Amino acid sequence: MITVMLGPPGTGKGTISQYLKEKHNFNHISSGDLIRAEIKSGSDLGNEIKQIVSEGKLVNDDIVLKLVQNAVSGVDNSNIVLDGFPRTSEQAGMLDNVLLEINKKLDLVIDLESENNVIIKRLTMRRTCPECNKIYGIDVPPKEDNKCDLCGVDLIQRADDKEEVVRDRLNTYRELTAPLIKYYEGKGILKVVDGNRPLEQIYKDVSEIIENSCI
Secondary structure (H helix, E strand, C coil): CEEEEECCCCCCHHHHHHHHHHHHCCEEEEHHHHHHHHHHHCCHHHHHHHHHHHCCCCCCHHHHHHHHHHHHHCCCCCCEEEECCCCCHHHHHHHHHHHHHCCCCCCEEEEEECCHHHHHHHHHCCEECCCCCCEECCCCCCCCCCECCCCCCECECCHHHCHHHHHHHHHHHHHHHHHHHHHHHHHCCEEEEECCCCHHHHHHHHHHHHHHHHC
């Protein structure tokens, strides 16, 4: 099964995707992680992406698609959850073509919807491990203040989690993703989940959707 996790920044897509990896044997492919890995590599492409992200803009479709295509092609397990891609109906069409080329198809799209004020609070309080990219926040605090549970290093606030950038990201998301939601509604594979609630409740709903979709 291949699933896309949709939702505005800060709705918990990454955390829910990690849950699917741990509990339902999914391979978690995050476009954000792929982009950050490219930035960390220090390549020319990584530096170009770094500038785009710092301004709260979306990375070029062709760049992200190539990163995602390479990651999906390298997965043997049929259970995949895509986190952060696609973000537009154009990207969705591109993804459909890529999956067709490798004899795979998209089975399910889960849309986590949250209000802007909830998202802004979550993201501005969010911290990330610079080593393993584990994310901490309101629902998943570190055991020791500002330290990664796994690596023990100081957590950081990503540039795109600052309030002014978050607001720009939300505006961009709302503008570009509305057609994408309609695209997947038309395909009959979209399921909407209330993302304003605690993660435990979201976990439960998503798990039920996954289990029902596998029947």
